[in-house]
Amino acid sequence: MKRAMALDVGFKKIGVALSDPLMLTSYPYRVIFRRSNRETFEELLGIIEEKGVSDVVVGIPINREGKRTRIGEKIEKFVDKFKNFLSERGVRVRFHLFDESYSTLEAEELLRNLGKKREAVDDVAAALILREWLEERRNEKEEER
Template sequence: MQSTPIPRYLGLDVGSKRIGVAVSDELGLTAQPVLTLLRKRNPKDDLRSLARLCRKYDCAGIVVGNPLHLSGELSDRAEKTQIFANELALLAKLPLYLWDERLTTREAHAILYEAGKSREEHKPLVDQVAASLILQSFLDAPR
């Protein structure tokens, strides 16, 4: 008896300088940090790199952190993120899920402190951890 494979998702924490990347495991239970992509001068280069990661991990969808204000209103960054996310979804030909990312960076810093990492060690990791938190929240949400 052959079972239907669980879809994998790419999770992103999109910033102006870095993009944290995470992917769900083959069981669809946990989000795993993958890498921190340093943004290129040309956003199309970033889009192509992320689309390649979608293919590499055979993703069924893209979950992008939506940076809202604490009030829930769209921030200036949210508009830019949504435009970027929509371009990626079109390029990768995958469904896009914008996911509330409020306070994930703060939570990511707390996790890294708990793990014994100094503030200097956070920079290359914090975006990956934030992407994992965003994706994990998506995976845990009832569908």
């Protein structure tokens, strides 16, 4: 079985969400507090191996003109370093960069509407990113038929 994992990458925290093994639904998994890149990558690698992740979806903020923001460029550098880290360990997963411009705001609103107060919304934001990516993927497959 394979799963997709989504990352909502921030300067201090990374929200992690996973799909079910059929890649139909997404759910918040956990929040990782960033330390050194190496320690953070080791922690993410542990999830990839434990959960059988085949695809990693990384949220990248896009501005109104459709271009990556400065933060988006920093996230891309993080992703490149993570890819190199995985490659050095012989781990192969597919990476997908996905527009996540309003995922955190959406996650905060969702939690507020549910009457839940959470300090970290990052894993919920990652689950929303993953849900959108899974829906887009399904739609593309249906169009191919």
